[in-house]
Amino acid sequence: xxxYREQIVKPRLLKLLAGLSVGFLLxxxxxxxxxxxxxEVQNTVDTSKQAHVHVKPLxxxxxxxxxxxxxxxxSACAELNIPVFLLEVDILSSLTPDKSPPTTFSNGCLFxxxxxxxxxxxxxxxxxxxxxxxxxxxxxxxxxxxxxxxLHHDTIPTHFFLLDRGHKQPTAIQVVMFHSRLGSYFWxxxxxxxxxxxxxxxxxxxxxxxxxxxxxAYKKFEVDDVQVDNVTVKVPQPPDSxxxxxxxxxxxxxxxxxxxxxxxxxxxxNSDISQKFQRKARQVMAKGKQLLDSLEIRFxxxxxxxLGWFRQCGxxxxxxxxxxxxWISDYNPQLIPTFQENGFKLKHMFGKISDSFELSFSAGDIxxxxxxxxxxxxxxxxxxxxxxxxxxxxxxxxxFTLCWTxxxxxxxxxxxDTLAYIEANYGPNWFRPVTEWDWxxxxxxxxxxxxxxxxxxxxxxxxx
Ligand SMILES: *[C@@H]1O[C@H](CO)[C@@H](O)[C@H](O)[C@H]1NC(C)=O
Ligand SMILES: *[C@@H]1O[C@H](CO)[C@@H](O)[C@H](O)[C@H]1NC(C)=O
Numbered sequence: 001x002x003x004y005r006e007q008i009v010k011p012r013l014l015k016l017l018a019g020l021s022v023g024f025l026l027x028x029x030x031x032x033x034x035x036x037x038x039x040e041v042q043n044t045v046d047t048s049k050q051a052h053v054h055v056k057p058l059x060x061x062x063x064x065x066x067x068x069x070x071x072x073x074x075s076a077c078a079e080l081n082i083p084v085f086l087l088e089v090d091i092l093s094s095l096t097p098d099k100s101p102p103t104t105f106s107n108g109c110l111f112x113x114x115x116x117x118x119x120x121x122x123x124x125x126x127x128x129x130x131x132x133x134x135x136x137x138x139x140x141x142x143x144x145x146x147x148x149x150x151l152h153h154d155t156i157p158t159h160f161f162l163l164d165r166g167h168k169q170p171t172a173i174q175v176v177m178f179h180s181r182l183g184s185y186f187w188x189x190x191x192x193x194x195x196x197x198x199x200x201x202x203x204x205x206x207x208x209x210x211x212x213x214x215x216x217a218y219k220k221f222e223v224d225d226v227q228v229d230n231v232t233v234k235v236p237q238p239p240d241s242x243x244x245x246x247x248x249x250x251x252x253x254x255x256x257x258x259x260x261x262x263x264x265x266x267x268x269x270n271s272d273i274s275q276k277f278q279r280k281a282r283q284v285m286a287k288g289k290q291l292l293d294s295l296e297i298r299f300x301x302x303x304x305x306x307l308g309w310f311r312q313c314g315x316x317x318x319x320x321x322x323x324x325x326x327w328i329s330d331y332n333p334q335l336i337p338t339f340q341e342n343g344f345k346l347k348h349m350f351g352k353i354s355d356s357f358e359l360s361f362s363a364g365d366i367x368x369x370x371x372x373x374x375x376x377x378x379x380x381x382x383x384x385x386x387x388x389x390x391x392x393x394x395x396x397x398x399x400f401t402l403c404w405t406x407x408x409x410x411x412x413x414x415x416x417d418t419l420a421y422i423e424a425n426y427g428p429n430w431f432r433p434v435t436e437w438d439w440x441x442x443x444x445x446x447x448x449x450x451x452x453x454x455x456x457x458x459x460x461x462x463x464x
Pocket of ligand 2: 255256257258261
């Protein structure tokens, strides 16, 4: 530990700052009071706002204490071989992806101009004991834990907060634990309740929390070195791809309590037919995900597949298909050929890109329906077409955003407010199993939407 302290050369700025007049310090203090308001802890439902929340840098000389705290922390992690990586969004955003690391990026006021610095760490390599041993004299260390969603352990650590003991303007270093799941993505937990931060963080400080308002999921990433304010830190690679995921990273778990309740009330269908269907449906889902991911087309569980996830954490055995939702704005003409080249048969194509588009594929005896969703200021909708009559239908949903979840050991998206989505589609009695279902009449949110003009039928009603 002592060896480490001696290696840290106090930045010249400290001397500079000490030399400044009392009047200037008062002025700076005033700015700090103005800019670093505590109420910046954001707690908004719309995760897209998360990315726009930002630390407001002071355009005044750096606070060396902060850079120093970061240096001490980063050196300790290096000594323990803990690969922590920087998660400050504004710094990551300013790194160009093509610059091969180490890149020097510094305006001399990066760490210095904030009171709260966020790092992430692959949980696998984190070493609480080692960190406490090396840093307990410099920092007060708080850990936040939660019940393990995968039930491998009772509780797991999700965040650490290290508060610099040595300074009047306390620096908080937040370390977010990235837990590997399914071997294909990283998950981090939420800070619950968020009010815990009031007890951990000193009342004089204000922080912007980007990580921990919600649980989040990120595709697997590596880290590499860059230099920030003369400190070498690791950052996720490529930084822009990581940053782009942040506003859409919110993760929700399937509600196992609800699934247990459903199974207790209605039983589990373990028949051979049911099991076979579930196995095949999972394969279709996995293949569909792989293809849509390769085309960078976002999709979510829709209709019966979404209901199965929400109610039972599984596939509804008596359904015969897999239903996915896709924004029409994400449509890519490569979609149909890509699916056809990969073992899917196009069964029908209804509507057109500008109106009520839907596709239905088959893979063996499983149907994969892709419903395309249209956004309006007040609601979102997808369309239906009856091939025989040319009648059009419209299914209306309250506007929604997408969250990640796990389903059949795959990372997929669902509408974040899944209950609102399910209730729109299935009404208040969605919990009760229904085996008779008429897609033109049963949904609570179906509206008749006129008839396709006969001259368009060749285009808008294609059955193969
Ligand atoms: C970084 O190091 C260089 C060379 O040692 C020095 O000139 C510069 O002032 C340092 N910058 C900061 C922000 O400390
Ligand atoms: C999970 O489902 C149960 C039973 O339906 C419900 O009471 C509970 O609020 C749900 N939990 C969450 C986190 O939604």
